[in-house]
Amino acid sequence: MTSTLAVPESLHALRSKHLLSLQLQISAVQKVAAPDGGIVVGVVSGGHFEGPQLQGCVLPGGSDWQRVLPDGSLRLDCRIVLETTGGALIAMTYQGIRAGSPAVFERLAAGEVVDADEYYLRINPLFETHSPEYSWLNRVVAVGAGHRLPDGPIYKVFEVL
Numbered sequence: 248m249t250s251t252l253a254v255p256e257s258l259h260a261l262r263s264k265h266l267l268s269l270q271l272q273i274s275a276v277q278k279v280a281a282p283d284g285g286i287v288v289g290v291v292s293g294g295h296f297e298g299p300q301l302q303g304c305v306l307p308g309g310s311d312w313q314r315v316l317p318d319g320s321l322r323l324d325c326r327i328v329l330e331t332t333g334g335a336l337i338a339m340t341y342q343g344i345r346a347g348s349p350a351v352f353e354r355l356a357a358g359e360v361v362d363a364d365e366y367y368l369r370i371n372p373l374f375e376t377h378s379p380e381y382s383w384l385n386r387v388v389a390v391g392a393g394h395r396l397p398d399g400p401i402y403k404v405f406e407v408l
Contacts, residue, residue: 263405266389267298271305271327273399284315291327294399301381303331311400313345320346323370335378343370345395358397368393372404 274292279285291309296302309327316322323343330336347355347366354361370391374384391404 262408263390264408265298266387266404266406267296267301268401268403269296269305269391270294270396270401271309271311271399273311281314284317287313287315287321289313289399291325291399294327296329298404301329301331301337303329303333306330306336318346319349319352320344325370331378331381333380335376335381337374337376337378337381337384339372339374341370341372341391343368343391343393345393355395360396363392363394366395368395368400370402370404 271289271294272292273289275290277288277290279288289311291305291311292307294305296305306328309325312324313321314324321344323341323345325342326338326340328336329339345366345368351361351366355366370393372389372391374381374387374389376382376384388407389404390407391402393400393402
């Protein structure tokens, strides 16, 4: 089938560049029963991030909400605050999906380190800051791929160009 949509060649594939790597520390997990399955809230107690243009720590107090879907996959909704080494504050929110087999989820729940290729963990972060130095982040769309470690997730985040 031939497309009649005149999409410019430059839009046939996404281009990206490394924005940052991020590791979150989850200090507690709260399980909330819900009519449609349940909600798991990971309490973010800290972490750190580093990238070509910014680095620093994740402030305590964030939360990683995970809605358990009927097929066992998780719909993520996370809100954290990043503090750069220079003291600038950046709000980072992301939604995402973690999906895999029930056996993989059981191993993750048991605290095992499971190879990242055995499941799907992808996020779409957005940023907000009042810092003039980092105001360019307010206009960035990003995507990330993650890996769940026993004490929290680690992500490689890319700016979509």
